[in-house]
Amino acid sequence: MADAPAVTTSTPSWPTLQERRERFLTVNDGRLSRLRDSLQAKQRQCLDLIPLLFHTNLPQAPGYVDEPEIPVGLVNYTPAQGTVQMLQSYQRSVKPADLRPMQPQLMSLYLMGSSGSIAQSTTSDLDIWVCYSSQLSGEQIRLLEYKAHALSQWAEGFNLEVHFFLMDAHHFQGNDQRSLTGENCGSTQHFLLLDEFYRTGQLLAGAPPAWWLVPIEDETHYEATIREYQDKGLLRPEHTIDFGPIPQLPPGEFIGAGLWQLYKGIDSPHKSVLKLLLLEVYAREFPSVTSLAHRYKNAIHSNFLTLNDLDPYAMLYQRIETYLRERGETDRLELVRRCFYFKVGIPMSRSIRTVGWRRRLMQQMVEDWQWSDAYLSYLDGHRNWPVQDVMRERKLLVNELTHSYRFLTQFAAEHQSSHLMSQKDLLILSRKLHAAFDRRRGKIDFISFGQDVDLSHEKVRIHEESNRRQPGQTQWAAYSQVQGDDDEPAALKKTPGLLETLLWCHLNGLLEAHLHIPVFARHQELTEFEVRKTLATLRQALPSDRPVVSQPNYFQPAQIERVLVFINLGCDPLKHLTERGLQKISARSNSLDFSALRENLVATLDLVAINSWGEVMVDRFTGQDALPQAIQFLLTRLGKPNQSQPLVECHCHNQTRPHAIAKRVQDLIGDAMTSLYESLMGRPVRFLYNLGNRYQALFFTGEQIQPVQFESEAELVEWLGSEQPAPSLIRPDRLFDTPRSHLKTVLREQPGDTAITLVYRLTDRQATLYLLDEHGSLLKFRQPYYNLPTLLAPLVRFLRITEHRQRSEEDAFHLHQRSVNCYELAGKGAGDAKLKRARLNGLMQEGRFINLQAVMDRNNKGRYEYQMICNDKEFSTAELGEQFYPAVASYVLGLRAQGQRYPVYITDLALTDRVLASLPYGRAQTMHYVRAKLKLEKRINDAMTKL
Template sequence: MTTSAPILLGSPGEDISKKDLHKVMQRFINLNQVRLQRIQEFLLPRQRTFLNLLPLLFHQNHPLLPGFISSDTIAGIPNYTPSNSTILLAKSFSKHFTYKRRALREYPIQGIYLMGSVSSIAFTKNSDIDIWLCHDHGLLKEEINELQAKATAIEKWAESLDLEVHFFLVDSEEFIQGASSPLSSESSGQTQHYLLLEEFYRTALFIAGRTPLWWLVPPHEEQNYNYYVKHLKEKRFISDHEVIDFGSLEKIPAEEFISATLWHLYKSLSSPYKSLLKLLLMESYASEYPKPQWLCLEVKKAVYQGNFNLNDTDPYVLVYHKVEKYLSSDPDSERINFIRQCFYLKISGALEKQSSIQKHADRDAFIAEIVRRDQWPEAIISNCTKNQAWNIKKASSENDIIIRQLKLCYRMISRFSNSNAYSLQQQDIQLIGRKLKSFLQKSPEKVDIITTRSSIRNKENELSLIESQTTSTRPTWSLFPGEVAEQNPKEIAPFKQDAKSLVELLTWLVINGLYQQKLLLHIQAKLQSFNKVDIHNTLETLRQFLLEHKLGNQTALSAFKQPNRVIANLLLLNLGDIPTVSRKNGMLVISEQSDILSYGPDRENFVHTIDQVSVSSWGEVTTHRFLGLEGLFDCFIATLNQQALSIPIKIESYTPIRGKSIALGVTQLFQKLNQLFVNEKSTDSPRLIVAGESAFYIFQQKDDYLHYWKINNLEALLLELAKPQATFSPAHFNNSTVSSTPIPLLFSFAKENTIQVFYYANARYINLYIIDEKG
């Protein structure tokens, strides 16, 4: 606890003491030192080397120190002299390292500052460390590029110490003018400026160089920031080489709250517990617009008052208290209790298991004091302490709460946008809006991805998948923990229910990280028969398919610049359905030339069910089930009509009887359709004739869309092929379709703008065939 007399700096025209300005500066530096000391306590000894050596690396170029690029890389930090311990660290890299204390002609590195969670109680040795590396205005492009190269090299050195460090090169003059470069790993520079600046002032840790000028503007003059700074400079209370100015927080445009809220909504989809507190902070600030009560001012007020401690000015704690105060008037207790849970999980999870007993005791005491002071319900603590035992049911219920919170925030920011007459036209805002709608909107075929899947600590080793027949025409599937008695599954609540197919349920298992090779599955189906080996093969196929297309990772915002489209398909044939086939002499022989859709004298079709899994460019996963021969054709038509270019498709069948041959035959048919109607770009209008069971099907494009229609017999097929065509329409035949006739051979000779006559003579008569110029 720091207790000192309040400092009151006068307004322009009133008494301003240089001594008081120095005291203010020293108080901020002291607060920085205490925060830095806490960070060092969290780091491993070898990681502490990074922070201790950091300013020296940019003050002097030395070929044996980390990050060296060249002797000409800009270097030099004003008001910096390395300590003896820092020089000793440098000697551990180079025994002959010496530091010469001499004044430089220029100090192009204006300052180094850490920002973000690194200065808070939520920081851990696994947290990112964001660093603002501030440099002179007007540097040459080559100088900036070389400085960036050095920063990147130091990032790689930090990586070898198990630290994730991000440098952001900052020109303070350009920043004041609103430069849009991202300046934090947690923000989008294009969507945030003032909010990023507020976070910087609240969390910044001064490492070396010029001190922030914002420190010296008293809280009561914040709204007159620019005038006050001008006064300090004109009266020579400060000099430019001592301070660095990032600007004021006087006027923030409404669109920044809108864009920042959308950004944090986007981040919440992948890291809900980490991002929701920030999201609610944006909401609380927006509720105070146009005069938000900035948290960084709370820190400044405490410093000027001289009565503050590390925890009361902790950036993360300040956020929590502001959000809790904002939500305290909300009759919906779910929101405030959920934010308390987010805070608890973040703080309690900040300590690793190997941390000292004292560190755990201090952290527990800190949380206990907040719980007591704010009178948290006991259920919150109980729920949080059981976090390590969360299973999919708990994670799913938590996901439901998170989705409700995200929708509330989205509605709030939409109202705020309307009330401030702001149109969401800026590109990055549009992209985030598309991402949110894609994630939050429900559709019958879309597989839900739960936001809390990474929180599942207790994965089930045994699950039951049960099919139920409802009043609808199609059955539904439900997922239960353990082995459930077939006669009464209602005694146990399902993890998930109302899936329209088994594949939808299996896909949900895989995409939410519940599939593991040791998983034991019990399947109860009404009409189908499932082999456990085939199910595990299917799960492994799904895992590889989704992994290949990076599902489970956050989809890049750039993907939302283009309309949503399917980028890959997986077809699973006859899952749980074994085709009944006729055998000759007990044998079933299928070759690459065999027609699996019209096999043998009985014209049997071997494809009974088709389960399609699709991945889209927006990261959506959908499933659709097709039945029978025309279901397969409908699947092909839907797939080919929605793509301008050929997209990957994988077709698998684990049917015990010739499953690979069935998958191969379907794959070859799709490839023919794809080649004829997608890949080939010409003015022709080709036709593909496919035998299906005892009938025939013709595929042809009409009005830029692929269609198919059924022809009942060979005689009708010949009549159909004889119909006039608008353009040259060559006929192609799948595998052995009508191979017992000369028809496929004759059509192979068809030529545009050429009429051809063919005849076939036998002892009794002559068959005459004419193929005209349209095929």
């Protein structure tokens, strides 16, 4: 449509204003008529009833709200007789007096968007603005929202999707927009939304907009013009609704509008490409922007009333086409034409009996574009496009969306303007865009984009091939064409592992019709049975469509909701074992206790994580450390604020003990997650498990996860005895095993920060003792065994004296009196080991011991020095040097009857400030005192044996 000539007027007369109004209503009624013609008979009845249902609030009628405060009455609305009769089918007793509210509280109902345009199809939804009086209270607005929601649900019964948006013209002029929800653009755009409203809005019922009556050249003093009309009696305020003029577009709104269109482009890319390009056109014209709404009004004021020329989407396309032609961007123009064609949705290659106005207009456009019949057939068959074409079109759409948005961002930066979005809306948009467009390693991308495509006809083949970037490594690639010797086709997808390739093909619908998947591996370990079982698991666990995500999910950071674990896919974990090892495993094939076999049976592991934003991610782990690496990786991702425990499913379809391996890994991950969430409650946890001949540990501090591995049990015990910054727990997994000790049994009785656990096991003339102090540090040591009093009484007495010393050295108000829980480890083997509570009261009263008090200090060179007090006799390493230990031993022997040489027991030990300051956390645990006591006792007892 050629631009209509500009219209210049002075103060108009009453007939002039009426003529302008009638011209707009002529176009308005024409578009409404086109809309009604596109609807089914029952849908037309539903649309006709909507104004009357807002106008009234009658019992038994749709949308009835049993509240006297519900707003009713539409300004200047008188229902047609046929509409009243339709209402009487719901409420037979309705009378004409019931249809005349005393004071109308609703201003207007407007259809917005593509309705009545060439882009309106039978599947399009209807967006309706419900404009209400500014005098409504908050409670009345809430009731109106409830009524609108009820009417939306009622319209679904007519196969009509209707969205209602409550609008206050007075607040809209003040840029008071609600936050982003569903179809609402929230704070992302204001002036651009007004532009769209004025050029696409259709008055369904109520007052027309005052903007219709003001010529373009008078919009610079819009308010004064409207006031002049009113002062001269040409316009009554209650006969119009005023959303204000379209002022100069602020640069910052382009960013918000661009983000919004990218957001909408996830589901409707063709429509968003068109609107983003319109934003680009406006930005190029800035600051002298002639909006489409202004062109629309200028044409009507100039009496250009041809509906096809005034069609909102036709005007939109013509504006973009002119812009791209002037810039010589033919490739972008061709993409825009396809976007327009797909948005309209009329298959022009297929003949029909009745040709409507939409088809005639589309036929005229495709002839102007010089599209051939073959090309139209190709476009109309997009549902069965080859996968390469689907991917190519997706790439073009994404590139165009991001190109337009980058241009708008650069434009705003050049004009030193930031976005006008609220922080909440910006966060929601950014998160959804991240979920849809972010491309990172392991994330499954969906190739169908804005098109309903069926790729089940594709003959997919999956090959294992050399990785050129990583010599010696292989990768997996999916092809839809047969690989030849001469012309090698391009791969559809390349991934490090087979599972990711299978999942990508499955989620994109490439394997829907496949019963046999041609997988060509370079080794013989992968079986067809394994591939089929894996694919069956994927089909059952995950649908082949893009996950549906509800809007509230984007209010929070993405959370992992489900985890699928695939173990040993295409890899036999027993391949490297000797024949002897195979015989052992065969003999115990029904056992789940892998640690007893001392063999790690997890060679590869693929983690599939599905989060609350609908993202599907795959991470692969290989080698002897595949399992610990995968567990640490998963737990690190789970250890975030507000992350709930996800559902974990483990699968193994390998021929080597698949069910046993899957259950073992499932249990192990479950125990590890339990420990992780226990640590997130505020108490550090050390989680222990076996991996072949090694011991693995994960230290959860609530903020980070520290993995540790040990080659021997001694290394593990030494680590468990290290200082802890706060009281912590030790959590072995359910099959944790230490063949040379009963560590797992000992750990069943872990103390809190108000207790110490002491466990002893008697074997012949020796006792093995385990001490768990108030911070959960473990100390394992051995002592000669004569009887229980000599074994336990000195140690328990030392623990209690140490507690009093700690309470005096530290803030006693923050320390609780600790108890010593003593257990005997009974039973022959690890399987029948039990803890038996030991009574200490009688033991503590037996036997007499020489009091040996020791002081441990640290000199300037970092060496430890000791001072010993025995019956007021003092000994010091500073004075005696190497003779310190023989001197103490000799003195103790002299105090004993007949010089008996049983072990020396220190009854009290003090650590100086220098020693405390040298400790990792600047304070001493019970473990530090006991360890120093044992070391000092050993040196003295060794000296005693040499005397």
